[in-house]
Amino acid sequence: MFIEGLARLNYYMKEAGSDQTVVAFLIFPTRTNNFNVESLRGQAISKQLRETVENVQKGIGHKLFEICLRGEIPKGEDLLVKEDIVKLKRCIFSSQTNALPPVCTHNVIDDHNDPVLNAIRRCELFNNRADRVKVIFHPEFLNSTNPLFGLDYEEFVRGCHLGVFPSYYEPWGYTPAECTVMGIPSITTNLSGFGCFMKEHINEPMSYGIYIVDRRNQSSEDSVRELARDMFDFTCLSRRQRIIQRNRTERLSELLDWKYLGVYYRKARIMALARGHPELFTDEMEEQPTSISKVPKPASMPPSPSMSRSSTPAHSDVEDDDDDSHDSEEEREELSHRTTPSNGSIDGRGKSPIFKV
Numbered sequence: 551m552f553i554e555g556l557a558r559l560n561y562y563m564k565e566a567g568s569d570q571t572v573v574a575f576l577i578f579p580t581r582t583n584n585f586n587v588e589s590l591r592g593q594a595i596s597k598q599l600r601e602t603v604e605n606v607q608k609g610i611g612h613k614l615f616e617i618c619l620r621g622e623i624p625k626g627e628d629l630l631v632k633e634d635i636v637k638l639k640r641c642i643f644s645s646q647t648n649a650l651p652p653v654c655t656h657n658v659i660d661d662h663n664d665p666v667l668n669a670i671r672r673c674e675l676f677n678n679r680a681d682r683v684k685v686i687f688h689p690e691f692l693n694s695t696n697p698l699f700g701l702d703y704e705e706f707v708r709g710c711h712l713g714v715f716p717s718y719y720e721p722w723g724y725t726p727a728e729c730t731v732m733g734i735p736s737i738t739t740n741l742s743g744f745g746c747f748m749k750e751h752i753n754e755p756m757s758y759g760i761y762i763v764d765r766r767n768q769s770s771e772d773s774v775r776e777l778a779r780d781m782f783d784f785t786c787l788s789r790r791q792r793i794i795q796r797n798r799t800e801r802l803s804e805l806l807d808w809k810y811l812g813v814y815y816r817k818a819r820i821m822a823l824a825r826g827h828p829e830l831f832t833d834e835m836e837e838q839p840t841s842i843s844k845v846p847k848p849a850s851m852p853p854s855p856s857m858s859r860s861s862t863p864a865h866s867d868v869e870d871d872d873d874d875s876h877d878s879e880e881e882r883e884e885l886s887h888r889t890t891p892s893n894g895s896i897d898g899r900g901k902s903p904i905f906k907v
Contacts, residue, residue, distance in 0.1 A: 551716045551718075551770070551773065551774055551777065552574075552576075552714055552716055552777070553576075553666070553669040553670060553673055553675065553685075554669070554673060554774045555714075555716070555774050555777040555778040555781060556572075556574050556673070556675060556683050556685065556778075556781075557673035557674070557675060557683075558774065558775070558778035559572065559682075559683055559778045559781045559782055559785075560572075560675065560681055560682055560683035562778065562779075562782045563682035563683070563782070563785065564680070564681075564682060568682055568785065570682065570785055571682060571683075571684060572682060572683045572684065572781075572785060573684050573686065574683060574684065574685050574686070574714075575686050575688060575710070576666060576685065576686070576687045576688065577688050577691070577692060577706075578689065578691075579689055579690050579691060580658060580664060580666070580689040581658065581659040581660070582656035582657055582658050582659060582689050582690065583656070583657040583658075583659060584656065584657055585655060585656055585657075585697070585698065586652060586654070586655065586656060586657050588649070588651075588652040589652055589655040589656075589698060590697070590698075592645075592651070593697065593698055595641070595644055595645045598641055598644075599641040599642075599645070602637050602638060602641050603638070605637075606630075606634045606637065606638065609634065610629045610630065610634075613628065613629050614629060650676055650677050650678060651677045651684070652677075653667070653670055653675070653676065653677060653685050653686070653687055654667065654687040654688075654689065655686065655687070655688050655689070655698055656688075656689050656690065658689060666687055666689075667687070670685060670687070691703070692706050704732070707728065707729060707732050707734055708732050708733075708734065710734060711734070711735075711784075711792060712734065712735050712736065712737065712781070712784055713725065713726060713729040713734055713735070713736035713737070714736070714737045714777075714781070715736060715737065715738050715739075715742070716737065716738070716739050716763055716765070716773075716777055717738065717739055717741060717742045718739070718741055718765060719741050719742070720741070720742040720743060720744070721742075721743050722742070722743035722744055723738060723742040723743055723744035723745070726738045726742075726744050726745075726760075727744055727806055729799075730759075730760070730799055730800075730802050730803060730806060731800075731803040731806060732800070733796045733797070733799050733800030733803075734759075734796065734799065735759030735760070735761070735784070735792075735795055735796065735799050736759070736760065736761070736799075737761040737762075737763060737777065737780055737781070738760070738761070738762055738763070739762065739763045739764070739765045739766075739773075740762055740763070740764055740765060740766050741765045741766055745760075745762045748760045748762065748802075749762050750844075751805060751844055751845060752802070752805075752844065752845040753844060753845065753846050753847045754847035754848075757795075757798065757847055757848050758795075758798045758799055758801070758802055758845070758848070759795045759796065759798060759799035760799070760802070761780045761784075763776050763777050763780065764776060798848060802845065805845065
């Protein structure tokens with residue numbers, strides 16, 4: 551479902567003329583031999599380019615200091631000499647190739663029967679230059695010793711903009727909960743325990759960065775369309791809007807604290823014991839308070855959902871990085887009207903969203 555949603559998102563962004571690029575990571579294990587040659591080559595080229603740029607930057611800093619120390623105004627040709635340009639050209643030319651970037655980072659065993667790779671082939675997500683959605687399938691869990699990423703799971707999650715977990719069934723779902731605690735918006739479904747919990751305890755979950763796809767009361771086709779529409783709306787957000795939404799998402803972490811969730815655990819335990827040993831329990835003992843106050847919608851939300859389908863803040867040209875715990879009065883006044891359209895136009899001033907599943 552996620553891959554099909556990415557294919558439709560790619561189509562929506564092309565039709566809207568978006569200049570953004572979405573990088574979708576699929577992280578889960580499968581049977582592999584080792585890293586493929588293309589991935590290791592790309593990693594080596596990136597490392598060489600990074601080292602070259604750092605050396606050039608260091609040299610420019612020294613030259614800039616010496617020129618200014620002499621009381622002169624530095625010029626461009628004094629800072630970036632021909633030798634540095636040759637080094638940069640050598641790194642850039644070494645990365646050029648006629649082949650498409652690999653979709654998978656490993657050599658998958660029996661790849662022609664792998665359901666993920668077959669779905670990618672069916673949807674034709676081959677990382678073409680014209681595609682707005684790029685796919686990277688990493689078929690093993692992340693850790694800091696990984697030669698390609700070198701990141702722990704927590705670091706990787708915090709580096710993403712959105713987590714996508716369209717589960718068909720999941721009793722709870724730790725991955726979207728982990729995203730919420732780290733302040734990362736996520737997409738889940740009403741067939742997972744996390745999605746049902748958030749829908750029950752939050753007014754307008756979408757405004758807090760919790761997108762809940764309906765997989766219970768509609769067909770698979772409609773669910774895929776809704777998933778693609780949610781991801782497309784997310785690409786329409788500016789950088790400031792994403793910062794505000796991340797702040798709101800992280801505010802929900804208190805709702806996932808054990809002092810709240812433990813109430814439901816104790817109730818479930820008592821219910822199980824009461825059904826197994828009814829003679830030991832009375833009606834008064836079975837009644838346990840489990841009510842949790844419902845989280846209201848943010849004050850900067852539009853007063854009516856008819857104003858827009860999306861419930862995220864409106865765009866602002868002033869992209870502030872403040873991590874205020876609550877929406878300020880300026881944000882409430884400025885963001886009370888939703889201006890991001892959901893019918894196809896895109897604001898391309900934000901960074902490229904990165905999705906994770």
